[in-house]
Amino acid sequence: MRVIVPLQSFVLGHGVHHQIKGQLSPSPSSSSSIRSSIVRTALVSSSSPAVVSSRATSMYSHEHESPGHIGFSKCLDDPYDRTTNPNGVVQLGIAENLLAMDLVKEWISENVKASLIDSEVSRLVPYHPYDGILELKTALAAFMGQVMLESISLDPSQMIITAGATSAIETLSFCLADPGDAVLIPSPSTRGYDRNLKWRAGVETIPVPCRSIDNFRLSISSLELAYNQAKKQGVKVRAVFLLNPSNPIGNLIDRETMHELLDFVTEKNIHLVSDEVFAGSNHGTDEFVSIADVAHTEGFDKTRVHIIFGLSKVLSLPGFRIGVICSFNKNVLETGKKFARFFSVSVPTQRLLVSMLSDVNFVQKYIEIKKKRIRRMYELFVEGLEQFGINCFPSSAGYYCWVDMSNLMRSNSEKGELELWDKLLNISKINVTPGSECHCVDPGWFRICFTTITEDDIPIVMERIKRITDKQ
Amino acid sequence: MRVIVPLQSFVLGHGVHHQIKGQLSPSPSSSSSIRSSIVRTALVSSSSPAVVSSRATSMYSHEHESPGHIGFSKCLDDPYDRTTNPNGVVQLGIAENLLAMDLVKEWISENVKASLIDSEVSRLVPYHPYDGILELKTALAAFMGQVMLESISLDPSQMIITAGATSAIETLSFCLADPGDAVLIPSPSTRGYDRNLKWRAGVETIPVPCRSIDNFRLSISSLELAYNQAKKQGVKVRAVFLLNPSNPIGNLIDRETMHELLDFVTEKNIHLVSDEVFAGSNHGTDEFVSIADVAHTEGFDKTRVHIIFGLSKVLSLPGFRIGVICSFNKNVLETGKKFARFFSVSVPTQRLLVSMLSDVNFVQKYIEIKKKRIRRMYELFVEGLEQFGINCFPSSAGYYCWVDMSNLMRSNSEKGELELWDKLLNISKINVTPGSECHCVDPGWFRICFTTITEDDIPIVMERIKRITDKQ
Structure with a gap:
């Protein structure tokens, strides 16, 4: 027995070209197939695709x-x-x-051979720790010291390598907040944050306005106001997410503001995430200081401080998809390292970067x-x-x-x-x-x-x- | 004024070695700092790290x-x-x-130069589509045809490149189910599924037993039973997740079972995810057939069929972290491609694999x-x-x-x-x-x-x- 296939049903409604083959095929089980094909034809004739999750639906239905x-x-x-x-x-x-x-091109053409070809295949191919190989963490810690003018000093065990800073932000939002909870974001701030926190982790973002009249300087009273408003509405604020250097303003957060911020998050018993992906892009005379440095030297509770960094900006390698979470909280590190199975970076790329970052002269x-x-x-x-x-x-x-x-x-x-x-x-x-x-x-x-x-x-x-x- | 830092507070409780520097530092704002340091010392003296999210807590507190x-x-x-x-x-x-x-090693040593060094740097370094470069999707589609004996034919627009099959499974669970929903998993099945669906996507897994007395063959009546039990408990079942070839059994699902499964998911109006990462590992005489082939040739509604594949098993490249979602559902594809920002694969690795997969003789x-x-x-x-x-x-x-x-x-x-x-x-x-x-x-x-x-x-x-x- 051969079942005639309703060809039309294979043509999807979104411009997908599909290679049609095997229009006729033998049926392995005659009686069940006859029954099935009746049900099937009725169901397939509906042109709308099978229903997806509410969270997926919200992704495209509200898109403007x-x-x-x-x-x-x-x-x-x-x-x-x-x-x-x-x-x-x-x-x-x-x-x-x-x-x-041009500088990256030059380095790659001179060094790929040594980093990849001469490497033992057992160092490239098998399973490796999902949260990044130790050599990359060590090289990255030294590199960050070099870029941030030793404003930060990290231990590799406090680091989780991620698929770009985007995945670092999402991972921290899973670790620090539950669905429906919120974080405060001093703004103007890059819109990407809304997507990174909301889409899968379900965490709300509350922009806290910094005004042009104040030279876009963050005021703690605005943070307080936003925090209290959220609380009134029954929304739990779990963290402040800070961009330093700022995107889009291009200014640097000064030590005094960091002090005030650290006092604020300590008082509220919440977290402070400092996104420092633009460290190393400072071109003016102002000094960049990492929040890690301030928290450390001033004796704040570092278990509520987390830093995001990556190579997309500082080395202009966004195609390499390398981000990193630096945290001083053992529970965040433990959980984040487990989550790393979902965004683990390919080992050949990690090996290439170990060589590049270790080349201090370059x-x-x-x-x-x-x-x-x-x-x-x-x-x-x-x-x-x-x-x-x-x-x-x-x-x-x-x-x-x-x-x-x-x-x-x-x-x-x-x-x-x-x-x-x-x-x-x-x-x-x-x-x-x-x-x-x-x-x-x-x-x-x-x-x-x-x-x-x-x-x-x-x-x-x-x-x-x-x-x-x-x-x- | 100088603030004395309580050094002890920097020593974290999980064996992390930390480089202490700058024990004394000038305070930028005397009056606020005195007040702050009192609060700080009181708060920092608590040895437990700042509280994290409930979902993070559940990750380590219930660990056995x-x-x-x-x-x-x-x-x-x-x-x-x-x-x-x-x-x-x-x-x-x-x-x-x-x-x-040894074969991979040989290929890499002979071909890395051509794939990476001779490549234009603009093809490696800048931003690329998060869901994978077109060249890799095209090469992967042809490769899957070769491995699966043309049991599958895909259009690159129906593919999303992921950071390994693990990330593909998680992404599909975000797309197909909401937190608290469940999926049925014919078992024995690899335990990894529980983690991949539950940890961040919050989707429950219901193992559906296949018994040794039945040669571990899947029975639709067991699926029915599990489905109805879940329904009775108010749990929405959103999909069946199938492993074909099976892990741990190593058997292949036959066409008749696939028919029955497709009928089942059609009748229940749910999805069917077929994890085919072990395709290409079949060493016996049984023929491997992809669910895509059966759904296609037999006229089922393919918008409820999704395939997971990857290179960790078939080419034994787990360190490369390459998975792929193949779907015939435009909403899943659209959403999954947006989610790809969280697990995007580095372009140098993608370029290397374009060369490798396109080498038909290899x-x-x-x-x-x-x-x-x-x-x-x-x-x-x-x-x-x-x-x-x-x-x-x-x-x-x-x-x-x-x-x-x-x-x-x-x-x-x-x-x-x-x-x-x-x-x-x-x-x-x-x-x-x-x-x-x-x-x-x-x-x-x-x-x-x-x-x-x-x-x-x-x-x-x-x-x-x-x-x-x-x-x-």
Whole structure:
């Protein structure tokens, strides 16, 4: 007996090409198959796919077209290239540093052989500890000391290697909070946090506004207010998540603020997570200090302090997907190391990085050259914008300027900001991040990344911005 | 003013060595610091670390010493090595295949240069799609066709690359079920599933017993029973998770059973996840058929069918952490691709594997040689055990024998099984997996992996087992 297959049912509704084969096939069990095929045809004829979980449904049903998504798509569809597509959209919306890729290329071409080929295969192929090989943790601890100017000193046993900082943030949210609990995030802050905490861990984020009138400095009274409001609504606040250096502002948190923050989390008996992925990107004169240093030297309870770091920013290796959790809490470490089975990094990549990070001369040269190149681009960008009367916040870290364009808005509101963003995207053809995407409460601020282009592109970008300022 | 730091408070209670530096430091804000340091000293003196989430607490507070953990530790502490430690514990408890590592080594040493060094750095370093690069998906689709004897044909858009099969299982559980929901797992089955579904996704697992008296064949009536019992208790069953080829039994699911299963999940309007990571490890004469093939050729609604695959078993590359979800459900694909930000695989590893998987001659040679080597070890092992009157289930896939040692037990119970396991570990000094660890309801069965040792080790293992059989 042969069962005729209703071919139409295989064509899925989302543009998936499917190779159809074996249209007719022998049935192994005649009687049951006849019965089955009747049920089947009836059920298959429904065009909607089988129902998924509520948490999965919430992921796509509430999705709206955010400026981030729209801008990103425009850049993919029509990417600027000075020679091949000079009228394309310039991507200034991603904090990715392409300015020092030549140094990485040089290192890889000279050293891959030694790190991988000459390595024993038993050091690459079999199972390894999910939370990272000891050699990488040791190399990373030394590297972090070098990058953070010895503001931090870590033991490898206090580290968990993750698949990028994103996975580190998610893991900490699983460890520190339960579904429905919340964390406070001094803002403006990168929108990625909302996704990283909410999507699977189910943890809510509460942005705590830092205002332009205060130079975007964090005030403890705002934290108190947000904490108390959450408490009133029956929401448990479990941690403060801090970005230092800040993204999108590019400023550094000073020791005094860290003191106050540590006092705050101690008093509330909650945690402090310091995301320090932009350490090593500071290009100004301000000193970067890790929260680990302050907590340590000032005698705070370090079991409530956790640091996130990674190589996507400092070494501009986002494709390598390397993040790290540094924690001083044995329960977090124990749990996080177990969770590492879900995001374990491939060993060949770890081995490659052990070699790269242990090459102290390369690291020193890389950071020095990178800082000079970033600073040069930053200064050129700030000067360029000043021509049009556009001012930047005095940043000293990060791959972006934090730009006040409020004088170009038609109305002093989020609507006005998004109108201006739309003009920048569609008239100037540059993709930037509006402050509202970063929970900034003052309209008119934009994050503009400058490390995705070269020095020669700056006049072109300025010319594009002029298209709008001229009309004003 | 200088604050004296209570040094003791930095010493954590879990054996972490910490480098103490900067014991004295200037305080930036005198009055607040005095107040702070009083609070601080009082709080820090408490020796317990800051409280973590309930889900994290449940991870370590309910932990018990399972046979798996104990055996693994013994192997780490005193690992057998024919020349350097001939009296050590032999690791037969991990389904890791070391028999064909020489072939991988050869390929890597000949091809790393072309895959990595000669590659443009822009193809390795920047951000890439989190769910895997298209080239790897394409290569993997072709490779799966080759391994599964064209029992499956996939479009790259239906694939999500994950950090090993473990992360694929977790991701599907987030997509298909909500916290507190359950999935049915025909058992014996590897215990890893409980962790992968429960720990972060909060999904319960319900083992559905397959009995030795039925040759461990899955019966739909057992599934029905488990489904109805769960329903009665108010638990929503969202899927059946199937292991094909089975781990620990090493048998293959036949087409008729797959038909019945597909009918079952269709009738209940739930999902079917088929974990096919051991496809390509079949060494017997039975044919492996993917559930994708059956669902496709027989006209079932494929939107409820999802396949898990990976390279840890088929190419014995667990250190590379490569898994894949193949799904025909657009909502699962859309959500899973978003979740991929949490487990994205490093691009250098992906590039290396594009080259390896595209090398059709290597793949063909590897699989042929590997199968011969596995089959040889399997037959030697079965013969060796038969000498002692110990019978193995007739497996045709996997890196293990499923061994009936019930005649060596002092009592026909789980207790008797664990006593025997203890003797095997401490008298025979071999680490094996007791059936109770795999939710096997019939006492006396053990999974013994044979691909972690060489042919020359077999007489030694048999000699060790004889220590026990002689005493019987």
